[in-house]
Amino acid sequence: MSSPYRKALRGAYLVVAMLGAVLMRCATAAPLLKVCVDQANPTWTMDARVVRASAKTQHYGVQLVKFVGLGKGGDGFPVNRFAKLASSECQLVMGFPVDVTNPSLPPDVVATLPYASTGFVMVQRIQAPSSSLSELPKGSEVGIAQLDTYAGLLYSAHPNIVMHVYPKDSLMLADLATEHITAGLAWQPTIERYIHDRAKPPLFDIRIVPEKHMRWNLVALYMPSSQRAAELFAEGLAELKNKGQLERLLEPYQVVATTAGGRIAPTVADFKPTSGVIHNSATQDLIKVSNTTTPSAPKHKRPPALYAGAQAEKGAIAYFQNCAMCHGPLMEGQAGGYAGPALKGEDFADASYDFHVSDIFNFVAKLMPPSAPGSLTREQDVLIMAYILQQNGYPAGTHALIYEEAEKSKVPLRYHGK
């Protein structure tokens, strides 16, 4: 320990740590990360474990602020309370679930990249023949808890089953154990906890339900003013991942249904959306959902040059600062587990959507980022548009893109490969 080499190392470490502390103080005025965890959430011990480990890699401590996220009279915790927590109590609020097929966040907050993935699962007795919802024999009775809002949706997709809505998972599981119902649908973390606490040997088997609204990402929420804390968390996660330590910390919320022998392990491809969506905030509709594969624009036609190279370079930086957390560093979107849709590739700009440059430009300028629409400068909007064009295979030219042109441009936006 006392060799000069060690000392030098320790000296270097101290300088780095001090620098870090100074930076941290400027940005957030706190040597510890203040992190809220919801003790009503079955994932809370995992949430705490992950944020502690991630902070540790960055040489920060964590001050846990525990809260119980239950609303009045058994109602859910009102979403705007998350924004309040993030602005008053802590820098990060862990464990917020985001629906992969219909992502939305509470107002005024930003989300980190997802750190875990979970969802609603189908539960059956362990000896039951493995099946999916649609394979269950006609008239099968299926219990459902916490998911009543989707009961109608599932039922219309699977007329072979009869739904029973239970007020609590435990009641449903009791009926499942005694063979009163064939299967149940429930929130994986709740089931995991139940299995962990009670049944040994395990009574139940978990299977994924490959339908809309069943797969959820867990993110941490923060206010833009806590950006530095979010970055530290992200850097810590990346480091844990590189060291191969993340998987163990996330157990069992890493992916849905790898438990019970992992018979059905979902792959990213299972959930890859076949198209993107645009949220029309005026009508609250999700539009442009297409499952058809229309041939995309012929690749041999050289796309026009619409921006200058330097714009795309600067645009990349603006993109990473403002968009990558939701659309992915490679613009891969939901296929990579991010909350937002892909911004490049066939799924994004398929010819069937008939997008023009102005459609995307105005969407970004007016509606993105969702937590603060219209908050970017006009210049940033233009630079990011240049970067999106570059990533979709448009060449740089001598003429720079300008705001007034982008706003009206009727040039078709297609993926030209890259």
Ligand code: HEC
């Ligand atoms: C907090 C997450 C988040 C951030 C940050 C964010 N987006 Fe989005 N974006 C979404 C979601 C979710 C959608 C899906 C539709 C919706 O809800 O409006 C979306 C939709 C889009 C679309 C429409 C894509 C399609 O499939 O048609 C574009 C374009 C877009 N975002 C660009 C951007 C750009 C550029 C930025 C950065 C300035 C950005 N977004 C920042 C979450 C985000």
